[in-house]
Amino acid sequence: MTGSEFIAGVFPYITIGLFLLGTGWRFVRWLSLPAHVKWTLYPVPEGIAGQLRYMIKEIFTFETLYRFNRRLWIGTFSLHMAMGGFVLFLILYLAHWSPAFPVRASLWLLLISLIYIIWLRMNDRNLRALSTFEEYFNLAFLAVVAAASLIASAPHGLFSPRAYIIGLLTFRPDGVQLTGDQLLAVFLGGLFLIYLPWSKMVHYVSKYFTYHMINWQKH
Amino acid sequence: MSEIKDETRGADPKYAFRSEAPLPREERVARLLKTLEGILKAGIYDLPLEMYLNTCAKCNNCAEQCQVYQATGDVRDLPAWRSNLLRRVYRKHFTPSGKLFGRLVGAKEVTEEDIDAMVDGFYRCTMCRRCAVNCPLAVDNALITRIGRVILGDLGFAPKNMTGSVKTQLLDGGNTSAIPKAAFIDTLDFLEEELQDEAGVPIPIPRDVEGAEFLFAAPVSDYIMEADTLIGIAKTFHAAKASWTIGTENFDAINYGLFYSDEKLEKILNRLLAEARRLKCKTLVIGECGHATKAGLLFQKVYGRSEYQDIKIKSILEVSHRFLKEGRLRLDPAKNPDLVTYHDPCNLGRGAGLYEEPRELLRAAVMNYIEMTPTRGMNYCCGGGGGLVIAEDLHTWRMEVGGLKKVEQLRATKAKIVVAPCANCKKQLRELIQFHKLDMELAGLHDVLGKALVFEKNP
Amino acid sequence: MPQIELAGKTYDVDEDGFLQELDKWNEEFAQAYANTEGIEGQLTEEHWKLIHYLRNYFQQFGIAPMIRKVCKDNGMDLKKLYELFPTGPAKGACKLAGLSKPTGCV
Numbered sequence: 214m215t216g217s218e219f220i221a222g223v224f225p226y227i228t229i230g231l232f233l234l235g236t237g238w239r240f241v242r243w244l245s246l247p248a249h250v251k252w253t254l255y256p257v258p259e260g261i262a263g264q265l266r267y268m269i270k271e272i273f274t275f276e277t278l279y280r281f282n283r284r285l286w287i288g289t290f291s292l293h294m295a296m297g298g299f300v301l302f303l304i305l306y307l308a309h310w311s312p313a314f315p316v317r318a319s320l321w322l323l324l325i326s327l328i329y330i331i332w333l334r335m336n337d338r339n340l341r342a343l344s345t346f347e348e349y350f351n352l353a354f355l356a357v358v359a360a361a362s363l364i365a366s367a368p369h370g371l372f373s374p375r376a377y378i379i380g381l382l383t384f385r386p387d388g389v390q391l392t393g394d395q396l397l398a399v400f401l402g403g404l405f406l407i408y409l410p411w412s413k414m415v416h417y418v419s420k421y422f423t424y425h426m427i428n429w430q431k432h
Numbered sequence: 433m434s435e436i437k438d439e440t441r442g443a444d445p446k447y448a449f450r451s452e453a454p455l456p457r458e459e460r461v462a463r464l465l466k467t468l469e470g471i472l473k474a475g476i477y478d479l480p481l482e483m484y485l486n487t488c489a490k491c492n493n494c495a496e497q498c499q500v501y502q503a504t505g506d507v508r509d510l511p512a513w514r515s516n517l518l519r520r521v522y523r524k525h526f527t528p529s530g531k532l533f534g535r536l537v538g539a540k541e542v543t544e545e546d547i548d549a550m551v552d553g554f555y556r557c558t559m560c561r562r563c564a565v566n567c568p569l570a571v572d573n574a575l576i577t578r579i580g581r582v583i584l585g586d587l588g589f590a591p592k593n594m595t596g597s598v599k600t601q602l603l604d605g606g607n608t609s610a611i612p613k614a615a616f617i618d619t620l621d622f623l624e625e626e627l628q629d630e631a632g633v634p635i636p637i638p639r640d641v642e643g644a645e646f647l648f649a650a651p652v653s654d655y656i657m658e659a660d661t662l663i664g665i666a667k668t669f670h671a672a673k674a675s676w677t678i679g680t681e682n683f684d685a686i687n688y689g690l691f692y693s694d695e696k697l698e699k700i701l702n703r704l705l706a707e708a709r710r711l712k713c714k715t716l717v718i719g720e721c722g723h724a725t726k727a728g729l730l731f732q733k734v735y736g737r738s739e740y741q742d743i744k745i746k747s748i749l750e751v752s753h754r755f756l757k758e759g760r761l762r763l764d765p766a767k768n769p770d771l772v773t774y775h776d777p778c779n780l781g782r783g784a785g786l787y788e789e790p791r792e793l794l795r796a797a798v799m800n801y802i803e804m805t806p807t808r809g810m811n812y813c814c815g816g817g818g819g820l821v822i823a824e825d826l827h828t829w830r831m832e833v834g835g836l837k838k839v840e841q842l843r844a845t846k847a848k849i850v851v852a853p854c855a856n857c858k859k860q861l862r863e864l865i866q867f868h869k870l871d872m873e874l875a876g877l878h879d880v881l882g883k884a885l886v887f888e889k890n891p
Numbered sequence: 892m893p894q895i896e897l898a899g900k901t902y903d904v905d906e907d908g909f910l911q912e913l914d915k916w917n918e919e920f921a922q923a924y925a926n927t928e929g930i931e932g933q934l935t936e937e938h939w940k941l942i943h944y945l946r947n948y949f950q951q952f953g954i955a956p957m958i959r960k961v962c963k964d965n966g967m968d969l970k971k972l973y974e975l976f977p978t979g980p981a982k983g984a985c986k987l988a989g990l991s992k993p994t995g996c997v
Contacts, residue, residue, distance in 0.1 A: 248479035255785035277566040281496035343490040345538040419487045423570035597994040608995030615952035653996035659959035
């Protein structure tokens with residue numbers, strides 16, 4: 214097996230495996246931690262329905278940021294929506310229900326959002342005071358992944374990304390025809406996924422705990 | 433003006449408040465790490481603490497909620513910046529990534545200067561938890577402040593008035609205001625006379641009644657400062673024909689341990705529970721005091737001795753509210769004609785969810801009521817929370833910085849009376865009213881309730 | 892120990908200027924201290940009445956009385972008390988009366 218065969222055909226599986234493992238580990242670790250002191254924050258939304266309503270609104274509108282930190286909201290809301298859009302349109306594209314264009318548009322939006330947030334963090338007095346290397350690194354890392362994906366997904370050659378991904382999904386990977394820039398995108402994207410659950414960006418897991426298991430645990 | 437010559441004060445002018453006995457500078461770093469390790473190992477705060485130390489996104493939403501930052505505009509007062517003082521130490525010494533990658537992942541070796549910054553920062557936070565309400569990741573900076581304070585307390589940093597009061601309290605039969613038992617009895621007798629004068633019927637303040645349902649413990653400062661609150665509470669119990677008592681061995685609910693020491697918190701809480709046990713009372717009722725209520729409600733399970741777990745702890749607000757709902761209080765709102773507004777003490781509101789109980793009591797007891805803006809979950813702190821109110825050195829800061837937002841908010845209500853059922857808030861609000869010359873008076877909830885209670889002259 | 896010099900005499904006080912021992916008090920102490928507590932000129936008869944009242948109670952019970960009791964026993968309301976001692980009964984009046992500093996949430 215050559216290096217490029219490995220990256221195209223084996224590495225994606227390792228990536229997904231480590232991502233799930235890391236996310237699962239975080240989840241189980243936090244689930245195992247007792248909360249002897251109930252650090253409830255009142256008022257607690259009424260019932261499961263109220264809590265779900267709060268959560269869904271927060272996840273889909275980023276309302277708290279919208280209300281108090283509009284400049285950052287513009288960047289971080291579009292960033293997260295771009296990620297969601299990327300996944301959604303990719304699935305539609307794979308199913309032949311959508312052209313490739315919205316997938317690439319999502320990547321562009323992601324890249325622009327990231328550059329904007331990096332700019333904002335460098336230029337807003339308070340955000341600059343709060344930001345450490347870690348914040349810039351996470352943003353830049355994702356920006357590089359987005360840029361690499363844009364380059365790789367630009368129409369070139371005869372090889373279709375759709376065929377490649379379908380191959381991966383059906384466990385018949387065929388990555389021999391991947392070009393150098395495509396291999397790079399797969400590699401960087403994979404690294405990011407492996408890094409994600411171990412980074413501060415693990416809030417896709419942590420929010421469940423900080424809201425449901427801490428804030429909303431009534432005495 | 434005469435000047436107080438004080439050698440010890442001059443030694444460390446950079447601290448905003450005096451501490452009794454801080455460790456020598458060179459010993460602080462090692463002790464801080466040891467204490468932090470102890471806290472992490474003790475497993476009391478596991479889940480919230482680990483979440484809060486690991487997941488802040490530095491979005492700075494908290495700054496908009498922080499009344500201290502709003503007043504100063506100082507970067508040091510950004511809640512996330514302050515929390516980071518502890519967070520980066522935790523990451524450096526207690527996480528694998530921090531140990532490996534250091535500054536690359538926001539971790540930093542702690543220095544003596546960092547500890548100075550913590551002494552400054554963690555006592556510029558009133559632990560009001562407003563910032564937690566709108567944190568997208570639901571991180572609560574107040575817990576980080578509290579853990580920071582506990583660590584600093586171990587290093588000998590805590591306002592001298594606070595540690596001194598606790599020392600007095602932990603003496604045999606002691607209390608934070610050092611009221612001797614004979615003086616206490618004299619005060620109760622005086623209050624009974626006042627009760628008779630006001631109500632026209634004899635209303636007792638029962639002492640050491642074994643087997644009473646409720647053991648009532650006020651923040652002891654009430655016995656110096658808040659006659660009306662105590663009178664109102666005695667009237668309420670009496671009107672409801674409740675079985676209650678005060679314990680003369682321990683009558684102080686104050687628990688400053690909540691602000692700087694878990695060890696003290698545990699001792700103080702168990703002393704109070706022991707008094708409930710001595711008198712065989714099923715329920716310990718905490719008077720108008722936010723932090724004491726929270727210390728009891730949150731920490732009984734973890735720090736209360738196993739033999740005291742069956743004792744119920746309740747706020748006087750819950751108890752009086754139940755009396756109201758059961759129709760046991762006859763109230764005449766005409767006795768309180770002035771416009772009244774209500775201040776949610778942080779520890780009773782955000783900390784214990786007691787939002788509607790006081791409001792329903794007030795609406796039944798006053799003619800005119802107006803809400804503050806914002807209110808309930810987003811109400812501003814009095815500006816002296818987190819025990820800052822008892823640090824005399826911080827008085828100017830409390831008036832000019834901590835309480836600034838509160839003053840604007842109070843002024844906007846145009847109310848004549850602001851009701852605050854918390855000893856800490858009462859002291860701070862009274863000082864704010866005087867300092868900023870507001871045309872307003874401060875009252876406890878039971879001051880107002882007591883005035884409205886109607887008693888049959890000839891039953 | 893912190894010290895303060897008033898009218899040519901030195902007194903041991905705490906960091907906030909409260910006298911350490913009740914017995915070391917004298918009328919010159921109170922008078923000399925008055926202006927630092929926002930009282931202009933000579934202490935009036937009403938001031939002295941309050942000061943002696945506080946000292947008597949303290950001698951008997953080891954603590955200052957409840958503020959309401961101070962008002963009642965001296966026939967004045969809280970407003971009057973603040974007029975006499977602008978820094979308040981606890982900080983102002985007790986300090987001039989030579990009582991030790993009240994602790995706790997007061």
